[in-house]
Amino acid sequence: MKNSSHKTDVRYAGIRVLREVDEKEVFAQELISERCAQSDLSKRDKNLLTELVNGVIRHRLPLDTLISFFSNIPLNKIEPWVLYALRVGLYQIAYLDRIPLSAAINTSVALVKKLVRRTDAVRFTNAVLRAAERSIQNKSACEPEITDLQKALYRRKNIWCTFHHPIFPDPAKHLTSFLAINYSHPEWLIKRWISRYGKEKTVEMCKANNLAPRVFLRVNQGKISTREFLALLDKDGISARTINTAVVVENIAVFEIPGFAEGLFFVQDISAMKVAEFLKIEKSNTVLDMCAAPGGKTTHIAEFLGNTGWIYALDISAKRLQLTKENCLRMGIHNVSIVCGDASDEKAPFRMKFDRILIDAPCSNTGVLSRRVEARWRLKESDINKLAALQYSILKTGASLLKSNGYLVYSTCSIEPEENQGIIKKFMGSEPQFSLDAEEHYLPDMDKGDGGYMARLCKRQVYSY
Ligand SMILES: C[S@@+](CC[C@H](N)C(=O)[O-])C[C@H]1O[C@@H](n2cnc3c(N)ncnc32)[C@H](O)[C@@H]1O
Incomplete structure (x- = not known):
């Protein structure tokens, strides 16, 4: 859809990205970058596209709670384009300050006119957005001004949006669902984090996850x-x-x-930058990076090697390995072989052994939810044990490919112990040749970077007499 001056309409581009992220299970950030590169959007519109897509995905649960409250049609019965247009409109109404409320409503109504072309759908969109707008009491309330948490929605930096109606759960009776809705995370994850980190830390992490x-x-x-x-x-x-x-x-x-x-x-996030350094690379090392794409750590390892040694960058995804190749070329790195394969397969495609091995394992991403905005909605609690099983088998394969006296670093961007300390503990229990040389875990923090985990294992020389 082009606007009157035949330029791409930013909200139309945004709503299409949002639907594609849900239906094709692609990464929002990759799709945003692709659309920005292909379109004639101005810099300002590219920024708005990024803000709308990331903001709507991050705040999906409170947005859907508002839609359910003001709509007379159940959420799952709303026509998909209408639902996306409502989310985009409400995000601007409740969370953004720069866009006049009338513009937020009119642009969503215009999207429905173009995409659905039914007067009842247009009327419905207009009615829900206007009802929500009329219900707002104070869009910039500070914490001490909140008298009824059921009427208050957390925005950012301790600013709340208050409503005339009690829309949200009563925190005295339903604390986890109140926190889940207000800070927009799945309830099972909130329960998990509260039991491990306590309420204050959980809320702090959720707030950080909702900021760019x-x-x-x-x-x-x-x-x-x-x-x-x-x-x-x-x-x-x-x-x-x-x-x-x-x-x-x-x-x-x-x-x-x-x-x-x-x-x-x-x-590259500042936490991710610690990993290659943790591997204790020495010049001329032969290094295996077992889950390498898109090459953030491969290119960092190359920097430690200088122009010496060699890196084998393995990944299961040919498409993501293409990005690794492009990144290596862009960064001027030539001592890398790109290999497509399954690192969990004990018959890994290598006959040689390596001085250093990095396993930056596929994981739940719970340490990087501000960056991987869609991850919190895709992840199910049962996925954590499935991921742990995959991570363990990748570690076993990696261990078999390490030279004596070599180092292996296992890292994730998860903050779930089953994917981190749990894996290492189980591994150490069955592999006496390995010792745990060092271990670090960190929670997501606005200033210190993403959450994650890394463990460095050393393979000792075994002498047979
Ligand atoms: C956390 S990302 C790696 C990020 C990368 N190390 C970097 O710094 O840019 C995990 C990677 O594991 C890959 N992966 C998932 N399952 C795999 C498997 N069985 N074997 C090899 N790679 C796998 C994914 O394709 C993904 O690229």
Whole structure:
């Protein structure tokens, strides 16, 4: 859909991405980047597209709760395009400040007019959005002003939106469903985290998961020094600072940062940057990266190797390995072989053994929910044990491919113990040749980065007499 000046309409692009993310099970961020690259959207509209798609996915549960409250049709009976248009409209009404309420309503109604072309659907969309708008009492209420939590929706940075009606569960009677709806996470995950981390920490993590994550850049030292890169950003008026070796950029989308195509940096969370370092790479090592795509850690390992040694980048996904290849080319890395295969298969396609092995395992992603916005809705509690079984078999294969005195790092971006300490404990119980050299786990934090886990195992030499 083009608007009157024949430019792509940003909300139309957004609603299509939202439906595709749900129906094709693709990653929202990858689809947003693809659409931004292909479209004639302005920089401002690209930012709005990112905000709308990520915001609607992150806040889906409170948005659907509002729709259910103001609609006379059950949620599962609402025509899909109408439902997406309602979510987009309500997100702007309840969570954004820049867009006038009338514009939020009119643009969603216009989407339904174009996509559904039925007057009852148009009338229904208009009625639900106007009822929600009329029910808002104060869009920027501070915590001390909240007298009835059933009428209050948490927005961000301790700002709430209050309503005239009691829409949300009573926290005194249904604490977990109140927290699940207000902070937009599945209830089973809230229960799990409360039992492990307590209510305060759980709420803090949920709040962090609902904010756009910080953009951390790993400067490609093979091409440019951090000082030179900061000067380049400064020249473009981009404010940046360093945290340890990472560069943090504020208020800017990745596509606006200079030097991407030239491979001057890799976008990588500060927690993910710790993993390659943890592997204790030495020059000339032969390294196996067993779950390598799209190559964030492969390219970091290459930096530690300099132009020495060799990396085998294995992954089960040919499509994601294509990204690994492109990233290696972009970053100017040539000592990598790309291998497509199943790392859980004990007959892994290698006859040789490796000095270092990295297993950055497929996981539930519960440490990176601010980045992987759709993950919280796709994940089921029963998936955690299934993932643990896969992770364990990948670890067993990796262990069989490590040289004596070599190091193996097992890492995830999950904060669930079954996928982390549980795997290592079980493994150590059955593999006396290995010792646990070091272990770290971290919870998601706005300033310190994503949540996750890493363990370094050492394979001892066994002498037979
Ligand atoms: C956490 S991501 C890896 C991220 C990567 N290390 C990086 O830093 O860019 C996990 C990867 O595991 C891959 N994967 C899932 N199951 C696998 C299997 N059985 N064998 C090999 N790779 C697998 C996925 O395709 C995905 O690319």
